[in-house]
Amino acid sequence: MSHPAHPTVDALIARSNRLGADKKNTNFAGGNTSAKGTAQDPVTGDDVELMWVKGSGGDLGTLTSAGLSALRIDRLRALQGVYPGVEREDEMVAALDYCLHGKGGAAPSIDTAMHGLVDAAHVDHLHPDSGIAIATAADGEQLTAKIFGDRVVWVPWRRPGFQLGLDIAAIKAEHPQAIGCILGGHGITAWGDTSEECERNSLWIIDTAAAYISEHGAADPFGAAVPGFEPLPEAERRSRAAALAPAVRGIASHDSAMVGHFSDAPEVLDFLSREKLAPLAALGTSCPDHFLRTKVKPLVLDLPATASLDEQLARLAELHEAYRADYRAYYEAHADETSPAMRGADPLIVLVPGVGMFSYGKNKQTARVAGEFYLNAINVMRGAEALSSYAPISDAEKFRIEYWALEEAKLQRLPKPKSHQGRIAFVTGAASGIGKAIATRLAAEGACVVVADLDLEKARAAAAELGNTDVAIGVAANVADAAAVQAAIDEAVLAFGGVDLVVNNAGLSLSKPLLETTEADWNLQHDVMAKGSFLVSQAAARAMIAQGMGGDVVYISSKNSVFAGPNNIAYSATKADQAHQVRLLAVELGEHGIRVNGINPDGVVRGSGIFASGWGANRAATYGVKEEDLGQFYANRTILKREVVPDNVADAVYVLTGPELSRTTGLHVPVDSGVAAAFLR
Template sequence: MTTDHDSATPARLVDRSRRLGADPRNTNYGGGNTSAKGPGRDPVTGQDVPLLWVKGSGGDLGTLTEPGLAVLRLDRLHALAQTYPGVEREDEMVAAFDYCLHGRGGAAPSIDTAMHGLVDAPHVDHLHPDSGIALATAADGPELTRRCFGDRVVWVPWRRPGFQLGVDIAAVRRANPQAIGVILGGHGITAWGDTSDECEANSLEIIRVAEKFLAEHGRPEPFGPVRDGYQPLPVEQRHQRAGELAPLLRGLASTDKPQVGHYTDTDTVLDFLARERHPQLAALGTSCPDHFLRTKVRPMVLDLPPTAPLEQTAARLRELHTAYRADYTRYYDEHAEPGSPTMRGADPAVVLVPGVGMFTFGATKQTARVAGEYYVNAINVMRGAEAVSRYAPIDEREKFRIEYWALEEAKLARLPKPKPLATRIALVTGGGSGIGRAIAHRLAAEGACVVVADRDADAAQRVAAEIGGTDVAIGVHADVTDAAAVRDLVRSACLAFGGVDLVVNNAGLSISKPLLDTTEADWDLQHDVMAKGSFLVAKEAARVLIAQGMGGDLVYIASKNSVFAGPNNVAYSAAKAAQAHQVRLLAAELGAHGIRVNGVNPDGVVRGSGIFAGGWGAQRAAVYGVAESELGAYYAKRTLLGREVLPEHVANAVFVLTAGELSHTTGLHIPVDAGVAAAFLR
């Protein structure tokens, strides 16, 4: 792409970008872009040519790497300005960027590429700081910009991002040689400099001066006084109510397509929702294109205090959801043109519940979380604008032009096909080792968000960390024999991801003793963990599954021993038989809710098993008269296929049962035993 003599320019650009992106006061996740211009070697002619390095489409400044830069020939980009057909056809210019790429060109150029290339400065930053957007969305933004910066920063009226905006800013730069940057109406800021350090310093000057101006000139309580009865609930009550509401809200937000949820109860959100003016401000929606694309035209806002009865709150949320969908359909119908993309969905991306917090939704946990972060940015913007003026975001028509932009639709079309378990939230008990660990890894690899539950909290958290960050998996301590602990476990899943779709009852232990040596305590412990534990988990999970109204899966990891009678194993095998019959009973009961209940019957999973490592292996080896180290091979020899069963084989069965191909199967037990004729199902 480039040669050694020009490598310092993109390296410095990446360093600057990461510094700017690391501070949320400067820009939001995935928002903004930076650029640098410099010479590069044309490998064909051997001559230096002018190049532009600019953050590519879809990247994030805080985590930018050099492969995330688009690299273009600056002379060819400037030549586009001579053939630019005008604002009515400016979308055509994005395809023309491909003809300006240097070599393979690196990342895909973003819509803001023209702004970076046409502005006559070696280094350019375009950012979305809350303080800058507050001025950009104030009703008297031009005057406030003049008061705040003098002639050092210039106001540019709102224009949708694109080639024409680049032309406009380039003209402002030429006409105002004293200026270090601009405030883009309704949008954000752009700054420039002769060096990378100067450009960064100019960006930070605009942001910090705007922050100081808002602090010094803003009036107190711009959102109005606290409304009586709308104060935040105490933390425990707040999280209890959030856990109760999350499945209902996720089900509503998934009316058109399944969504993953995220819950936020920061002081910023709770204070906004406690204030008298939050309903009318929230109705205005967000303004910055990056904010708006992730939060939709406006949030759905509950108009009841947090102390309202749960039944009343739930009923009102359903009414508001119906009204939201009707209003969104009106918004689409009113602004759609013959060539507009079809409506993508009428459900809210942001739901605000006074006293409780904010629920956000998206196709992934990260998307849902980032939508929440953007709405926090929007609250900060509204606070700043209202403190010194009146919040006046771009109008609905402009919002629609961005949301249903053909270029945005093309970007969505380039996204990879979702994995089979995308948007599904899995809860795996006994997930800290062995079969549970393998199941958690497999479900996450197939696209699910996973709650790894285990009575060994360290093991649960270790497995979750193996899988990835908290956008993919969390580890939770849980004793499945304790009803309160199980309720807390399911609530943790709801607070983390919005609900539950797929529950794997895998937690277990085994005590191998002859009948006469089996104590009452042995029997009780065995049944408490597996028979009772599975019942408690299924019961709490069913509450959530029914509240969501999205169907779901319960999978029991039973055993070959649930149907096969072996010696010295009465407590374990009886508990497994109880689990196996729970599958049949719950399949019959929950089918009306679209909830499928199935089981997996493994045999002799020795490798990686917490049960076998905890003494069960030594006990069973003694029963069969073999060395413990040979137990896996012993089990394999007695099967029809002659193969050892591994945790991953059980995980494969769970995936097959839940991935969609067996959508009409419930009440089934799948043997994963390499063929044990005595355990054939009849």
């Protein structure tokens, strides 16, 4: 529910969207903005002084009024009288609920006091790379005075909360000439009497810091380039990334399944090629928004780009064990009896020199944003090292935030994940018909979906219907060509980190009797369905085995795999081939936790690409019915007398690949409304 229209709210939203749209100003979902004004109290009819502030969660670039909290300023400031001190800081978040004005909107964030206690009508708190570079420099306080004079004041590191709000309010009162402050280890805060002035002050701080770093910073803040660690040529780099991605995802998913993102941005590759890579990466990130998304530090492969794939994989496995031990030691060094349980010891950022950065999260957006945050961290380290030396907050302070009771409560409030969240599905022939229905259902259940089809434009269009590229992508896939299949799987693993669920759905049919079926007819159908399913399963299985996370392979076969329909020799024979591939692969891949099952639909007329391409007319002629009556004809010969449509097949894929049938493999599921002649024996 959004807040009622108000000019102050409208200006706040517009300012927030402008600031959030430019990543130089703040990272995704980072920072918050506020505005103070008056509105009528619906109970008394009197004007009441309110503050509207970005609430917990959300992103400035896409903020709407529904993402704001509205609080009464008199009640918010009255909390100063009951503030129990920093040792009981967390109690103040619950107290903010008693300051809310009306219902709806977002929950107040931990930064609310920073906005409400400062004596300014408009306040911005942002996480710009240039500002955090100053905030994390070893001599950040001196640099702040040198760069900004008396217009910006240094605030030593303090965990966000009520006391930080009191600190900034005092600084604003003591320095009337100041327009904002640098928050040590964290970011910037700026203020103004009008929305325009506040935005102008924020941008002045950000741009002044960036200009100073550019003009006065060292030329090579990350040190000299290290021979052998320079970026590989693009084609070789992306090929190596695709080869590494499944195993790296397995490393990141040891404790819980993760979706991945890959970046070979120039800034990343440059950082990975420099002599300061290892010591800077070991220091970890500093801004709370950064390390909450990236973990305190990344896993860094310490081999040159010229090392072989096998050498890199072996070394990554060793480094993973060391990383887990190091993270557990970090947890045990700082945890006490009140700390939440350790959430997982796997890295969320994996850096491979010469290749790029792999980032991970519970879904694609979280994985992508984690990578964006580490790129922010690289920019911060570059700026800090250019002027001074990078000095992030201590591990003890990082732990206090990472395992903060308020953060734990926020995690516990998250909705229960959908059945296929964190899974990556690769569906062939998915631009139309049964394949599109399957892709749609899997995306609705939380999966990331790769829509693979012979027609790239149709594949991309179908993927776009499912959502943005955090949900689905379209790729070209001629399943009869081994190189094309491998290229499509490579695209999938670079887009989402790996592959967990493959649906062999691509198919076609030519309805002809034996004496009219040509060798070309036979070869075409066997190439697409029998050979194509084999090639897709083979390429996907390599990735699944490398991940070590199990998986699902589903064959969309047909009742014709067991039913001898008339005038259908090539199609039915290749469907029988697919059906036996299910049995063979179930046995072979079971040791890797990969389940292989099949679905045997009856003729699917409505929404079917095969039937629309002439197959329907041929089958109708074979059975002596009108083409428009073919669906009902199929239904009438079944036990249930019900037509099979693409969604029925999609439902079966959902059930077969969901958690309820985790002990089922080698099964063929009829989706035919009951064709007795096709009963499995």
